[in-house]
Amino acid sequence: MKNKRANHIDEHSKNEQLETFRTDDSGKGMTTNQGLKVSEDEFSLKAGDRGPTLMEDFQFREKMTHFDHERIPERVVHARGYAAHGYFEAYQSLEHLTKAKFLSEKGKKTPVFVRFSTVVGFRGSADTVRDVRGFATKFYTEEGNYDLVGNNMPIFFIQDAIKFPDLVHAIKPEPHNEMPQASAAHDTFWDFVAHNQETAHKIMWAMSDRALPRSYRMMDGFSVHAFRFVNAEGKSHFVKFTWKAVLGVHSLVWDETQKIAGKDPDYNRRDLYEAIDRGDYPEYELGIQVIPEEDEHKFDFDLLDATKLWPQEDVPMEIVGKMTLDRNVDNVFAETEQVAFHPGHVVPGIDFSNDPLLQGRLFSYTDTQLIRLGGPNFHELPINRPVCPFHNNQRDGYHRQTINKGQVAYHRNGLANGSPSPVPEEEGGYAHYQEKMEGRKVRARSGSFEDHFSQARMFWNSMSPPEKQHIIEAFSFELGKCKEMVVRQNAVDMFARVDRVMAEEIAGHVGAQQPDAAIEQVNVTKSSAALSQEKTIKSAKTRKIGVLIGEGFESADVQVVLDAIEAAGAHYEVISETQGKVAGTDGKELAVDHHFSTTDPVIYDALYAVGGPSISPKFAKKASKFLGEAFDHFKPIGATHEGMKWLEAAQMMEQPGIITGSEMPAFSGAFIDAVAQHRFWERQVE
Numbered sequence: 001m002k003n004k005r006a007n008h009i010d011e012h013s014k015n016e017q018l019e020t021f022r023t024d025d026s027g028k029g030m031t032t033n034q035g036l037k038v039s040e041d042e043f044s045l046k047a048g049d050r051g052p053t054l055m056e057d058f059q060f061r062e063k064m065t066h067f068d069h070e071r072i073p074e075r076v077v078h079a080r081g082y083a084a085h086g087y088f089e090a091y092q093s094l095e096h097l098t099k100a101k102f103l104s105e106k107g108k109k110t111p112v113f114v115r116f117s118t119v120v121g122f123r124g125s126a127d128t129v130r131d132v133r134g135f136a137t138k139f140y141t142e143e144g145n146y147d148l149v150g151n152n153m154p155i156f157f158i159q160d161a162i163k164f165p166d167l168v169h170a171i172k173p174e175p176h177n178e179m180p181q182a183s184a185a186h187d188t189f190w191d192f193v194a195h196n197q198e199t200a201h202k203i204m205w206a207m208s209d210r211a212l213p214r215s216y217r218m219m220d221g222f223s224v225h226a227f228r229f230v231n232a233e234g235k236s237h238f239v240k241f242t243w244k245a246v247l248g249v250h251s252l253v254w255d256e257t258q259k260i261a262g263k264d265p266d267y268n269r270r271d272l273y274e275a276i277d278r279g280d281y282p283e284y285e286l287g288i289q290v291i292p293e294e295d296e297h298k299f300d301f302d303l304l305d306a307t308k309l310w311p312q313e314d315v316p317m318e319i320v321g322k323m324t325l326d327r328n329v330d331n332v333f334a335e336t337e338q339v340a341f342h343p344g345h346v347v348p349g350i351d352f353s354n355d356p357l358l359q360g361r362l363f364s365y366t367d368t369q370l371i372r373l374g375g376p377n378f379h380e381l382p383i384n385r386p387v388c389p390f391h392n393n394q395r396d397g398y399h400r401q402t403i404n405k406g407q408v409a410y411h412r413n414g415l416a417n418g419s420p421s422p423v424p425e426e427e428g429g430y431a432h433y434q435e436k437m438e439g440r441k442v443r444a445r446s447g448s449f450e451d452h453f454s455q456a457r458m459f460w461n462s463m464s465p466p467e468k469q470h471i472i473e474a475f476s477f478e479l480g481k482c483k484e485m486v487v488r489q490n491a492v493d494m495f496a497r498v499d500r501v502m503a504e505e506i507a508g509h510v511g512a513q514q515p516d517a518a519i520e521q522v523n524v525t526k527s528s529a530a531l532s533q534e535k536t537i538k539s540a541k542t543r544k545i546g547v548l549i550g551e552g553f554e555s556a557d558v559q560v561v562l563d564a565i566e567a568a569g570a571h572y573e574v575i576s577e578t579q580g581k582v583a584g585t586d587g588k589e590l591a592v593d594h595h596f597s598t599t600d601p602v603i604y605d606a607l608y609a610v611g612g613p614s615i616s617p618k619f620a621k622k623a624s625k626f627l628g629e630a631f632d633h634f635k636p637i638g639a640t641h642e643g644m645k646w647l648e649a650a651q652m653m654e655q656p657g658i659i660t661g662s663e664m665p666a667f668s669g670a671f672i673d674a675v676a677q678h679r680f681w682e683r684q685v686e
């Protein structure tokens, strides 16, 4: 126990390590990269003030050369990402399952760095596109870095890594015209889907609301693959990991996401940055699902098949810790862009399964860092350095920073007394789990990987009616964007195996034939409660409310509502005709955050319409437009005073999620409750 404490790494240790690399230029004199003081930085060195620039201008050359080399290749997938620092705290010891020290002690804290991302879009693409989200966590443990490189959906498109380049080529913009950006809604992707039907389950998720997260703070993360836990006795269990967002899982609506992509393409990164900045630290609990090795074949799916999840009804989830993200990066390039994740970065007690998708990833991630980060020393970059010491005989290469002392750089040696020397397993050396292997060398798929539709149907069965409707609308959009009718038809026929009625409706929307009567819908009645977002955690905490307000508002009432918003942990922005200040009945002023054109209803979770006695017709028109859009996106709307008149005129009263009234605090309480509900799907929207 004592020994463990001695090794304890608290959440500040990574921060302290990074501190040596951070630099603050404010108040400093300017120098070149060689430390030479610079006396002038606006003009290049010329022969005469109207003459040609001189070759000897080393200052110009250094500055321009550095600029010319400022870009590195973007990630081939997950190019657009955003990250934050934080820590993980174990709720209990998992020593009975794993040797991993960061999971060995209740209350133990480990620093982490998490990068969220979209998959398909280029680095400058919009945040709110329909896509899977990356959720990659680097734990800086005392035994070395452990990377949990997951997604916000628990399964994947394909079963074998050798198909990954095909999948990505199909979904990326088409090569002949480089369109469309950050979207699966085109022919090559759906052609790939229909010809690779193992994609069925993942497509159901990708067409669902999970692909449109309201916030990185409001989505779960999944390891996707089965890994192994190995304990000190050498006993192995299969394990899947899940990050459960403490704020619950919430999504935007499709129309809204497209508008946000124009109004604020940085929507999700801004949300994360601002939340951390104001102390609303995102939190995720870590869930594990564990299957003893001897039960490997007891399920109606193969544990090694990454297109299958482990239903919680069959394999319960245990919550074992919590991650808190409490610090924004100081520099996006140095940290977020240069971080290098790898599912093969493991610690003793965590090992791999034979999932053929995972096995292929174990090759790909180092390879990709070599091209992206320009050489084999990317582990020395500040963000990638382990917090524990590292020693081996690797030397040289691009951008080497370590200055290794001594003449010896080989193992086994006598001149350096055999050091650095391998560490025995009992002393923490990593030893691979000794799985018994047998079989023929084959290029083949196991028969146990061949059921592509049962879990796709289970997912459909688990959806609430509005969620099902969203899936149908998503398919109709995506297939409707395909130019080739054969591509639409093949997809319709494929998904008739998941649900015939669903496929028929989609066919109707996209002008395809009804699926052939011979196509059989898979016979599965099972559902799993955890798959629907309907019953997720609901809270007004951290929600953003737009307050539409004009001169002469009822100060006392408005203050009650604003106080209630803050008391609920939510936030508001004041929107009025002009920026500056707006004054209420008692002369009290509110600072105006936005006039109508610097913001948009799609940016808010809810609107509170107050108005004012002397607002202009233009104000009323704009406010009504805001309310109409929020209404169409099923958002909570609260209205008091003049605000109610706008709702009356637009015939929006008496609908679910529309809260009106002038009695305080009855109104403010009901409004906050509505904000917590997120959306009112039962609302009648034309």
Ligand code: HDE
Pocket (backbone or CB within 6 Å): 075, 076, 077, 078, 081, 115, 116, 117, 133, 134, 135, 136, 149, 150, 151, 156, 160, 161, 162, 164, 222, 223, 224, 225, 306, 339, 340, 341, 357, 358, 360, 361, 364, 365, 366, 368, 369
């Ligand atoms: Fe990745 N993936 N991937 N992936 N992946 C990359 O590595 C790859 C897969 C995931 O924020 C790349 O550094 C293959 C599944 C995340 O930096 C690359 C296969 C899951 C991130 C790569 C997969 C993921 C990546 C590109 C099929 C969820 C972003 C840049 C066998 C469990 C990490 C990079 C970050 C990034 C390869 C499938 C998650 C090319 C070959 C399944 C979150 O190496």
